[in-house]
Amino acid sequence: MDELPLHKIAISGPTLASIIQRFSTSPGAVDGLLFGHVTYVTPSTLSDDSASESSTLVATITGFLCSGTINSFYDSTGAVQLHSLCRLLSDPVLNHHPSLIGWFSCRRKTHLRPSMREFAVTASLSSLTQFAFPVRNAPGCTNFNPCLFLLLASPLADQSIHTHEYRAYQFRRVTESFDPKSMDIVNLGPAFRGHYGSFSPNAPFPSLACNFRNSAMNEDQDERILNQMKKVSKDQKELDTCADGFDIGRLNRLVGSDATNYTSGLEDLYEKMLVKIENLARQVESSSAKVLEQENHNRRLRYKILKSAVPE
Amino acid sequence: MAADYVPPFIAAQLNHLLSHFPLTLKVEQMWSGSKHYPGVVDRFTLVIPYCLDFIRWDVIYDTESPTAAPDVVFGLEDEDFHPFHMEFAEGQLDLKPSKNCLGDWNNKDPTRLLALIQYLRDQYVSYQRKRVGKVDDDRLKFEISTVVSREGIEMQISSGSDKPEEVRFSVPLMDMNINKLVPGCPWRQNQKIFLQVIYPVGRKYMSAPSAPRLKLVSTPELKALFSIEDVKLPSWLDGMCLAEYLPQLEESLEKQVLEAVSLIDVRRHFIEALACQFGRPVEADPVFCRKATFLAASGVFTFLVHLIIPTQFPKQQPALLLQSSQHFNAYMAPIKSRIMTDYPWSPRWEASMMAESIFEFLADEALNFKRQLNEGQLQ
Numbered sequence: 001m002d003e004l005p006l007h008k009i010a011i012s013g014p015t016l017a018s019i020i021q022r023f024s025t026s027p028g029a030v031d032g033l034l035f036g037h038v039t040y041v042t043p044s045t046l047s048d049d050s051a052s053e054s055s056t057l058v059a060t061i062t063g064f065l066c067s068g069t070i071n072s073f074y075d076s077t078g079a080v081q082l083h084s085l086c087r088l089l090s091d092p093v094l095n096h097h098p099s100l101i102g103w104f105s106c107r108r109k110t111h112l113r114p115s116m117r118e119f120a121v122t123a124s125l126s127s128l129t130q131f132a133f134p135v136r137n138a139p140g141c142t143n144f145n146p147c148l149f150l151l152l153a154s155p156l157a158d159q160s161i162h163t164h165e166y167r168a169y170q171f172r173r174v175t176e177s178f179d180p181k182s183m184d185i186v187n188l189g190p191a192f193r194g195h196y197g198s199f200s201p202n203a204p205f206p207s208l209a210c211n212f213r214n215s216a217m218n219e220d221q222d223e224r225i226l227n228q229m230k231k232v233s234k235d236q237k238e239l240d241t242c243a244d245g246f247d248i249g250r251l252n253r254l255v256g257s258d259a260t261n262y263t264s265g266l267e268d269l270y271e272k273m274l275v276k277i278e279n280l281a282r283q284v285e286s287s288s289a290k291v292l293e294q295e296n297h298n299r300r301l302r303y304k305i306l307k308s309a310v311p312e
Numbered sequence: 313m314a315a316d317y318v319p320p321f322i323a324a325q326l327n328h329l330l331s332h333f334p335l336t337l338k339v340e341q342m343w344s345g346s347k348h349y350p351g352v353v354d355r356f357t358l359v360i361p362y363c364l365d366f367i368r369w370d371v372i373y374d375t376e377s378p379t380a381a382p383d384v385v386f387g388l389e390d391e392d393f394h395p396f397h398m399e400f401a402e403g404q405l406d407l408k409p410s411k412n413c414l415g416d417w418n419n420k421d422p423t424r425l426l427a428l429i430q431y432l433r434d435q436y437v438s439y440q441r442k443r444v445g446k447v448d449d450d451r452l453k454f455e456i457s458t459v460v461s462r463e464g465i466e467m468q469i470s471s472g473s474d475k476p477e478e479v480r481f482s483v484p485l486m487d488m489n490i491n492k493l494v495p496g497c498p499w500r501q502n503q504k505i506f507l508q509v510i511y512p513v514g515r516k517y518m519s520a521p522s523a524p525r526l527k528l529v530s531t532p533e534l535k536a537l538f539s540i541e542d543v544k545l546p547s548w549l550d551g552m553c554l555a556e557y558l559p560q561l562e563e564s565l566e567k568q569v570l571e572a573v574s575l576i577d578v579r580r581h582f583i584e585a586l587a588c589q590f591g592r593p594v595e596a597d598p599v600f601c602r603k604a605t606f607l608a609a610s611g612v613f614t615f616l617v618h619l620i621i622p623t624q625f626p627k628q629q630p631a632l633l634l635q636s637s638q639h640f641n642a643y644m645a646p647i648k649s650r651i652m653t654d655y656p657w658s659p660r661w662e663a664s665m666m667a668e669s670i671f672e673f674l675a676d677e678a679l680n681f682k683r684q685l686n687e688g689q690l691q
Binding site: 026027028029069070071075076077078107108109110111113114115116117118119120123156176177178299302303305306307 | 319320321343344345346347348349352355370372374375376377378379380381383384385386388391392394395396414415417432
């Protein structure tokens with residue numbers, strides 16, 4: 001079964017920036033997995049041109065997992081090693097990520113075209129049907145294999161301006177070749193004005209329905225609010241865990257005569273929150289220090305291997 | 313680390329590759345991809361001879377993962393070349409070759425890179441052969457079917473945006489080991505002569521297709537023995553095919569190479585005959601007998617006589633060059649005469665007669681040379 005040809009690949013600016021950041025801070029080449037979804041998009045802009053496609057297939061990269069090294073889920077011949085891949089995928093960070101859509105490779109000072117091994121890895125990865133996932137809004141039941149490949153490289157020659165080059169491909173199993181695809185960075189440039197028409201949020205965010213029951217303007221909406229009660233109360237519970245008992249309804253008492261009594265209470269809340277955040281920051285700091293220490297240790301070990309004499 | 317430094321495990325594999333590969337490889341460029349050790353070289357471009365041309369492959373190691381096998385980025389025009397994927401495509405279930413050269417990579421084994429490059433080049437030969445086989449041209453299909461079984465034949469399809477598509481063949485000629493014919497042969501590489509055949513891709517059937525472009529190419533060191541520029545190619549008759557053309561070309565070439573080998577002895581006799589006139593040579597080329605240098609004197613004026621003996625000797629006469637041992641130019645280099653070939657000569661003479669003629673000519677020319685030196689005419 002061949003994948004449907006993609007029209008383009010979309011990636012959000014922060015995601016691409018984080019990949020590039022991981023690449024530029026890593027000591028050597030790195031690879032990793034890409035996550036996202038594939039959607040049938042009906043263009044919202046109407047065109048007089050009858051030849052224009054009625055709908056297009058867009059792959060959106062929403063997240064990634066950088067292994068910090070090379071050969072993280074495949075061997076040196078480029079064959080995917082399922083146990084390594086599953087170990088990477090079992091990372092708890094990936095809970096909210098949708099489906100494995102492909103992988104990426106970053107290497108310094110090389111030509112921006114897929115290498116021998118990168119081809120083999122992509123071919124191997126895209127043949128794993130157990131990772132296929134359904135296409136959203138598809139007319140029929142269509143599955144999509146993880147066949148995306150994102151290649152990042154830096155130019156061979158030293159330049160005064162540091163540049164990162166990238167290119168995205170879809171691997172086509174029928175022709176066994178890379179099909180270069182244009183990559184859109186979401187929200188960047190005028191091309192994205194039409195994007196808002198087909199916007200669908202990726203992150204679940206509770207709707208902040210404030211309950212102003214005594215407002216006369218809301219009476220005609222009471223019925224609808226009733227229907228949403230269950231959902232709202234559930235969202236409210238989620239919010240309450242963060243607010244430490246300060247529910248939103250009590251906030252309106254901040255205004256007026258009672259305000260002074262509540263200021264101290266609120267300050268208490270903020271102080272508690274600050275302590276929590278400071279704790280978190282300390283934990284992050286100490287774990288970062290540990291990571292750095294380990295990385296330096298690894299580098300020293302690697303350097304030792306480098307220097308080790310080779311028997312002629 | 314200011315100076316470039318090649319880590320020992322890469323250097324060992326690269327040196328082994330360069331000294332043991334059957335063809336002459338070159339490293340065009342070496343650079344570093346490391347962030348922390350910008351002086352540690354871990355990637356390079358290999359220039360590999362293929363089909364009388366060169367292909368360039370980037371071999372990419374990673375100093376951060378020294379135990380990992382290197383990756384290769386092929387040329388821009390070879391984006392469809394996937395050596396490890398071809399096996400799957402051909403249904404070869406036995407994956408031993410790739411397992412051997414990449415599967416259990418050992419960075420401490422200096423022979424690994426050689427095995428990998430050898431394997432990749434072999435795959436490249438069959439990849440190009442397959443590409444050429446897919447060209448839709450009746451005549452080409454026929455030509456391939458008749459010569460494909462020749463050992464060592466290489467093909468290449470070349471197409472640019474601005475020039476017409478053409479298919480190039482490199483056909484190794486003659487099943488003879490030239491190295492073995494030369495006593496005391498100094499060549500490390502096996503010397504070979506190739507016929508380059510270039511077909512324009514027509515895609516249409518023509519009753520009398522035009523002759524392909526033909527050119528002889530030899531390994532560069534063969535020049536010392538035999539110059540392929542002197543070979544006149546047999547003419548390509550109308551309606552001829554390569555399989556018909558090759559036997560007669562090979563036959564005539566074989567004769568010429570054997571003659572060139574026999575000419576070594578003729579040159580050796582000539583140098584020996586010169587020794588009767590000039591005394592023992594100061595220096596002489598013992599293998600191909602292409603050069604000899606004698607010390608001569610005219611009165612108190614001493615000078616060196618260099619003889620440059622062509623491969624076509626005795627048909628062509630040797631070129632003479634005099635070098636003074638008493639006069640130097642501004643750079644303290646000894647002053648030399650012009651190259652002289654304008655002396656009496658007949659290829660039918662005996663070697664002793666030739667030597668005598670040169671000796672007599674130089675007796676006069678030495679005075680000339682001396683006068684020119686004293687008058688400062690030569691630099």
